[in-house]
Amino acid sequence: MSRPQSVTVAAADLGASSGRVMLARVGRDVLELTEVHRFPNEPIQLGGTLHWDVLALYRGVLDGLRAAGRAARAGGTPRQGLDGIGIDSWAVDYGLLDATGALIGNPISYRDRRTEGVMERVHEQLGVARLYTITGLQNLPFNTIYQLAAAHGTPAAAAARRMLLLPDLLAYWLTGRQGTELTNASTTGLLDARSGTWSTELIAALGWDQQLFAPLRRPGDTIGPLTVDVAAHTGLDPTVPVLAVGSHDTASAVVGVPAGDERFAYISCGTWSLVGLELSEPVLTEASRKAGFTNEAGLDGTVRYLRNVMGQWLLQESMRTWQAHGEPADLAALLAEAAAQPGFVSVVDPDDPVFLPPGDMPARVADYCRRIGQPVPASRAAMVRCILESLALAHARAVRQAQDLAGHPVDVVHLVGGGSRNELLCQLTADACGLPVTAGPVEATALGNALVQARALGAITGELRDLRTLLHRHVTPRRYLPRSGQSATAWAGLAARLAG
Structure with missing residues (x-):
């Protein structure tokens, strides 16, 4: 099969204050980027805890995909407008799923105070030098490892069967497929920096179930096609693939460094x-x-x-x-x-x-x-x-x-x-x-997101x-x-x- 001359993809880029969906056309001789939808991202204080309104974020992504599909069709592209979809966001924050795959509460913001003092307790248990030797991660109090430790013993943690970082949670809702993309997994404090795999040593030492952590994906992997419901809501062809990109926004931004x-x-x-x-x-x-x-x-x-x-x-x-x-x-x-x-x-x-x-x-x-x-x-x-x-x-x-x-x-x-x-x-x-x-470029993150998709789809090599x-x-x-x-x-x- 011959390679496409260009592809048209949607890059959903979620920041800590706003999200947007960008439409990109990428090929060997073309690189065009247009913002088609922007929406606010405002954390909500409830009961003394700072939450992300993840359903509003998901709605913003869906609305953006609908707008991207319309814009792509207006430009005369195939496949009901889009050839691929990729999502990136900030790091460390996550949602917990129960045994049925349902979300257990709104994800908590990394700026919430629940991790105060937790990092020190984890370091006492595991040793700070040991942690760094395994993960190579900067000790920041909001890293996922400390957030999970802060949640230990809560009803939500007891009911949890899977932890998904935010871009992977949204990709799961779009496709029904669970997984964790590598660049974002590397920000959790639970990934082995040498092997690029989940650290079974740390997970066991902290008393967590290994099954809580989804299989890893790499940028360029196909996550899956849209669910029938998502396709109907967005007006997109259900065969349009959601692709793993550098789902940590910094990973995509570094791809976009010229x-x-x-x-x-x-x-x-x-x-x-x-x-x-x-x-x-x-x-x-x-x-x-x-x-x-x-x-x-x-x-x-x-x-x-x-x-x-x-x-x-x-x-x-x-x-x-x-x-x-x-x-x-x-x-x-x-x-x-x-x-x-x-x-x-x-x-x-x-x-x-x-x-x-x-x-x-x-x-x-x-x-x-x-x-x-x-x-x-x-x-x-x-x-x-x-x-x-x-x-x-x-x-x-x-x-x-x-x-x-x-x-x-x-x-x-x-x-x-x-x-x-x-x-x-x-x-x-x-x-x-x-x-x-x-x-x-200002839009380095969206460009990096789109470039990885275009390479995965064969438009560039x-x-x-x-x-x-x-x-x-x-x-x-x-x-x-x-x-x-x-x-x-x-x-x-x-x-x-x-x-x-």
Whole structure:
């Protein structure tokens, strides 16, 4: 059978604040991406617990697939419009299924406080060094392993027969097929980093049933066709396959990095900044563990060696706080004002746990500055400047440490995702890193999702570098060079404030 010249696929990309469905046409000489549906994703506080409204997310995906099918048919494509469907989302959160396959309650958000103190108890039981040697995962209190430990002994956990991460849960509802995609499984703290399989050792040590964890899939695997009900609801051909992609959104975003060779660092920048390198083997040293680096699975056997940095969450939550207080601000205008503010006045550590939960972020930044003897930002523009310089400093620290720990030097930093629109952040990151920053594409995650689908469907062939060659031909990132007036000494002085 001859390969198709191009395919038309739907890439469902779910973020912590919104979801969208993108329509992509991909082939050897074409790469087109269009947003066809966007919907909010707002966690709900109920009974003291922060839940995701997963049924609303599922409805948003269904509505998006219906819109994608209509748009594809209008473009004259075959198969009732779509050739494939792929889903990616943020990591670590999951749903529990009972013996009938029904969902047991709304999934709980990783920002919920139920895991407070749990990580320390698990480390006492298993040993923190042992955990890292097996999983290579950065110790974050919301990792799936700690969420499951927090749920131990609850009625929901007692009734659970299967745990599915959120993209796999939605794929199950679309197809009736259960499984766990590898790149997202690698964020749970329960995957063996060397073998790429569930760690039976850890699962047994924690007293969990091995059957709770679904068989693993890899990006490009076919999950299955749509159920009859889903096909009827969306107007799609029931034979349209749902395909496994890099279902952890960062895995898809790294596929969408338009790198020309291996000497690059990446920052997938949105609510979180995932800062790291693409390697062929995990780094499981004690120095790596102490530095807070994680080893997660990528496409084609690669390792995403990275550090989680809090990202634009501080800015997003500040904007929400001002809005709630009746002081709405135009982000573009505020960024322009922040760019005119003097630099190197105040800085915070964006990874301090105080900044993790939702709430009054400007007040927390002000309290942090007081606590370490810095000036409190006197205006909203000064607050934004403080937040973005802090984030740029955290980016630079992670890039430098990753190179040192992996013995993998880089010549350029690729910043992709929503943060690539933030010109001030991109420039400050170049200044702090002392390296060129190539910003874009904004839609790296959806592009990576679509490229994996297109390869699975035969429209394109080759290895990861071949997918990036196609990206090079169709995207035009913006380049930021370090400014001569932004000395390494000044940035080191900022870092010293936090270390002191």
